[in-house]
Amino acid sequence: MSLETPRMVQMANAIRALSMDAVQAANSGHPGMPMGMADVATVLWSEYLKHDPDAPDWADRDRFVLSAGHGSMLIYSLLHLSGYAAPTMDDLRNFRKLGSPCAGHPENFLLDGIECTTGPLGQGLGMAVGMAIAERHLNAQFGDELVDHRTWTIAGDGCLMEGLNHEAIGLAGHLKLGRLIVLWDDNRITIDGATDLSTSEDIKARYEATHWHVVACDGHDFADIRRAIDEAVADERPSLIACRTVIGKGAPGKQGTSATHGAPLGDEEIAAARKELVWDSHPFELPEQVEADWRATANRGAKLHTEWLGRLSTAAQRGEFGRRMAGDLPEGFDLQSYIDGLIAQPQKVATRKASEMALGAINEALPETIGGSADLTGSNNTKTGGMEAFTADNRGGRYIYYGIREFGMAAAMNGMALHGGVIPYGGTFLVFTDYCRAAIRLSALQQARVVYVMTHDSIGLGEDGPTHQPIEHVQSLRMIPNLLVMRPADVVETAECWQIALEQKDRPTVLALSRQNLPQVRTAAERTGSSAQGGYRLKTPDGKPQVTLIATGSEVHLALECAERLEQEGIAAAVVSMVCTQLFDEQPQAYRAETIPADSLRVSIEAGTTFGWERYTGEGGLNIGLDRFGASAPAQDLFDKFGFTADAIVPKIMNKIKA
C-alpha cells in the first residue's frame, strides 16, 4: 500500500534536506548520493524493508547495507525519520563532529540499525553476501517461521568497480542467493568525473554472466522503482537493480555533476535547492505531515515483528535459536578434556593439522560454525570429517568452497558474523592476508568474531619461495587494533588458541599456523600459564634466568633447544612461548615482568621481521629474525640458511653475554 506520489516526494525530500543541511553544517561530507538515491530509499524503507525501529536487533529483520558508505547521511536520515531512538535531530546536527554517532561513514558500533561499517568501497556488498548466506543457512536450520528475511544493499559505481565486487557477485551468483538485492546508484559519476573517464563496462552483462538477475528502473519514478523491486523479489537469483539516478538530485545548479559528490553544496545552492524541492522548512526541521508519514511506515514492520514473536514463543527451537543469535557458546563448551588428552600423548604434527584436529571437536560441539577456504582446503585443513558443502541445493551445509577469492571470503565472513547466529572461519595462506587485509581490518573495527585460519606461516613453507613466504605479515597484523594474532607452537597451544578465539564475542582472530610438523612442547606440567595469558614460561631454570628466550610458533621448540645448549654452557635460560602479543600486553605488569625479567638477556626468535620485537627484548636484547625476503628451497635448508638453528643462535647469545 503506497502513499500518493506528492507525499512520497516530500518524504524523499526530507532525506535530501537533512543530507544537504547536515553536510553544510559539518562543512564536509557527501550530499550527492543521498540526494540522488532519496527516492529509491524512500520506496525501499517505507514499503519493502522489514524492520521494527523499536527493536533494531530483531533477529528476523531484513538487513540493509549502505555499501556506498560515504553517503552516510542517507542512512542517518532514514533511521531518524523511521523513528529509531537514534540518531536524534541533534545527532544529525552534529554530523561528523566529535562524539556524534553520525560519523563520516556509518559505524556499526555507534548506531543500532547500522548493520555494518562501510566506506572502504565494495566491502558493504561483500558483507551483504555473507549476511545472505547466514540467512539461508539459519533458515535451513530453524525454518521459515523464525528466519525468513532479505538483504538489501545500496551500492555505487565505486563498489562495482572494485575488484572485490567480482569475487562477491561470483560467489553470490554461484550460491544462488536470491534473497540478496543490490540497488545500484547508476549516476554515471565518480569523484574524478564522468564514469567514462575510467570505465566502459557493460555492468548489466557482467552481472548476468555471473548468473544474477538484472533489472533497471528510473530511480526518480516511484512506480518504476516498485516495479523493479517487485521483479527482483520474485526472481530466484540474486538481483541487481540498476537505478538510473541524477547525483545531487534537487540541487539545480550542481546536480548530475561530481561537484555534488564529496563537498557541501554551499549556502546559495542549498537555497536554490529548497526552492526547487518546494521545501520551506528550516534546516533540521521537518513538516508535520512528512514526519507523520515517515513514522507511520514503522507500523508494517512492528506488526510483522509481533507476529514473529508469537511464532518464536511456541517454537521448539526457541532456546537454541536465542543462544545462537546472542552469540553465546553452548553451556560448558570447553576443549580442556581434549587438551588433557593431547598432553598425555605427545605427538608431532603441523599446527595446521592440529587446527583440523581441534576443529573436529569444535564442529561437533558447535552447530554454529561455518568453515571454508579460498581454494586451499587440503592445505589449510579447514574441512573436518562429515562436513557438507553449503550450496544452492544444500543450505544446511557448513563448508564453503570460496574459490580463489580471499577478499570475497573475508568480507563474506564479516557479514556472517555481523548477521549473527553463525561463527565463520576460513583459510588461505598467511601471505595472502595481503589480499584481504582491508577486510581483516574491518573485522577488527566492527568487532566481528571471525577466525582466520592462515597456514604456511613462514619460510617453513619451503619451496614455493618468497612470494608465498610471509616475512612481515605476523608483525604487521599485530599492529591492527582489536585483532588477536595467535601463533601457537604445537598441537596443545593450537587447541587453546581455538578455544580463546571462539570465546571472543567482539574481536576477530588470526591463527598463524605451520605447514611443517612441530614437536609437542607442552608435555609437562612445568609452566607458568597457557595461551590465555598470551605469553607464558614453558621452561624456567633453577635460579634466576640469565637469558630469556621469547619465541613463537615453529620457533618455540628451537628456543627450547637453545635453552638446553645454554644450560650445558652453564647459562640459566628461560623460555617464553609468546602465543599472542595482544593478550600478553593485557596482562598485569607484574606478570609480564616476571615472565620476561628485564635483568636477563632477552632474545626474540621468530622467523619473520625483527621490526617491533624491541618492545619485548629491550635495548640490550637480541632479535633473531628475517629482515629480507625468503627464498625457494626445502624448509630445513631455509632455516639453516637464515640462521634458525641452535648452532647459529647459541653463539650469538654467548657473544652477547660475554660482551
Place this chain on the structure above:
Amino acid sequence: MSLETPRMVQMANAIRALSMDAVQAANSGHPGMPMGMADVATVLWSEYLKHDPDAPDWADRDRFVLSAGHGSMLIYSLLHLSGYAAPTMDDLRNFRKLGSPCAGHPENFLLDGIECTTGPLGQGLGMAVGMAIAERHLNAQFGDELVDHRTWTIAGDGCLMEGLNHEAIGLAGHLKLGRLIVLWDDNRITIDGATDLSTSEDIKARYEATHWHVVACDGHDFADIRRAIDEAVADERPSLIACRTVIGKGAPGKQGTSATHGAPLGDEEIAAARKELVWDSHPFELPEQVEADWRATANRGAKLHTEWLGRLSTAAQRGEFGRRMAGDLPEGFDLQSYIDGLIAQPQKVATRKASEMALGAINEALPETIGGSADLTGSNNTKTGGMEAFTADNRGGRYIYYGIREFGMAAAMNGMALHGGVIPYGGTFLVFTDYCRAAIRLSALQQARVVYVMTHDSIGLGEDGPTHQPIEHVQSLRMIPNLLVMRPADVVETAECWQIALEQKDRPTVLALSRQNLPQVRTAAERTGSSAQGGYRLKTPDGKPQVTLIATGSEVHLALECAERLEQEGIAAAVVSMVCTQLFDEQPQAYRAETIPADSLRVSIEAGTTFGWERYTGEGGLNIGLDRFGASAPAQDLFDKFGFTADAIVPKIMNKIKA
C-alpha cells in the same frame, strides 16, 4: 612457417617431460599446468613470440608473462629449450632447491626472460596490462621503428577468479590495449577440485562485457591454436583466448584431475606418461631433433632483432630512447635549485600539495613519468598542469584515470616499471594501501621503481573517520623489505623525497602525505643532514640534549613546538625529522648514534601505532602515538582528543625526566 605436427608434438612433450621430471626431482611443484599448456606454449614461443634468446633485454621484445606462476616449469622449460643462457639443464635439475635460479615461482631477479615475478594469483595479468600501456605510450613517443611489440600472458582460473582480474581487464578494455593477449588455461580444475565447486561464471561473457575480444580453441590442436592466435592478433581489442586444455595432459592416470595440480606425479605415473607420450629419453635428457627444432625457433627473433638494431642505429631519438630504457634520469636532473627557492620563501601547505608542486617541476623535466590516481585525482594532487590523459585515442597522454581500482593501478604500475622506459606514480588514500598491499609487496620483491603517492596519511584527514584513517599503515609498510616509506614534514622534505624516490632504480617508494596544511620546518640552515639520510637533526640545542624528539611528517612541527616549551623549562631538546626509517637504518652507526643520542630521553611522535618505535626510543623512551582506531571529527579536534598537542606531550616528557 610451422613444423610438421609430429615434430611439434615432440617439442611440446619436451616441456611435459622436463616439467614432470623436475617436479619429481624436487619432490614438490606443479606439473599439471605446464603439461596442460605445453601445446599452446610451443605454438606461441616457436611461431609468434618476438624474442631473441641471445639478447633477453632487447627493448622491443614481446613481453611474456606467466601469470599462473605456479606453473613455473613451463617458462623454465621454454627458456632452456629456446636457448637462453640460463636456466641450464643443471638449473632445471635443481628446481626448487637452494641457489637454483629455478625457484618455486618465477622470479624476475633470478633469470633473464622472466619479465616479472608471479605466483600471487592475478597479478601477472595485472602487470601485463601495465606493460601493454607502457608499450603503446612509448610507441607514441618513439614510433613503430623502435617500439612495436605485444604482451602475452598465460593465466589460469585462479588469475581470472581473483578480484584483481576485474580491475585489470576493466582498465585494459577501456584503454583498448589491443596488443595484450591473454591465453587462458581453461582446464576447469582448481586446487579444491572442479571449478564448478566454486564458480558458475560465463567468463567469455564477462570479458566481452568489458570490451574484450574473446576466442576459443582446442588447446591441444596446433592448427586451432594458430587460428585463435591469428584472430587475436588481428583484433583491435585486447584478446582473451580460451584454450580448452586437459590439466596434466600426458599423464594417463591423473590427467584432467586436481591431483596433477600441485604435487609430483610419482614414479609410476611418470613411467606411464613416458609411454603415453612416446618419450624415451631419460630425465633431463633431450632427443637431438627436439633440441635442434627448439633452438631453430630462435632464428626468427634474432633476425628481427638485427633489423631493429639497424633501425635504432639511424634513429634520431636513439640517445633518448637508450636513456629511457636504461632507466637513467636525464643528466643533471636535480630539484636542488627548486628546493633552494622553497627554503628562501617559507610557506604552509599540505604535503600532498607540496607533492603536486614538486611534480610540476618533475613532470616538466622527465618525459618518462606517467601519473595517475585511483579516482582521487583532486585529493591526491597527482595531476599537474598540462598533463593529458592516456586514453585509447591519445597514447601520448601521461595521466591515467585508473578508476576505483587501487590494486589494478598498483599492479599496472609494476608492469610499467618492469617494462622500462617509463616511471609510474599513482595515488590513493594511504589507508587503501590495504587494497593494494599485495602489489606493493611485489614492487619491493621485484625491485621495481614505482612511486606510491599515498595521501591523507593520518587522523589528520579528519571527518571521514576510522575507516579512512591509517593507524597501522605507515609502520606496517616500513616492515616490507626493499620498500622505502617516506613521511615528509613539509614542502622542502617532500621535494627531497621525490628526488630520492626517482633516483631509486631498484626499489619502490611510498610517500605518506598529509591532507592538512603543515608549516614549513626547513627554513634555516641549522640541521645535520636532509631527507637523504633518512633521519636528521632539524634542531640541536646548545649543549648536550636531555631529550631527543623523533617525529615524522605532520608531527615534526609539533615536536619543534614541544622542544621550544621544554627549553623554556630549562630542558635541552633536539628534534629529529625521521623522514624514512629504512634510509636512516642504512647510515653509519656513528651518524645514527650522534643523531639520536642514547643518553638522552628519546621520544617518538607519530600519529599512528607506537608498535615498533622502541627500536629508536629504547627501553626508557617514550612513544607518543595512537594504538586504537581513530574517530570522525575535524582534524584539530582529533589531534586534541588523542593528545597530539604540546600541552599534552610536554608534561609527559617532564614526568619521565623527573621519574
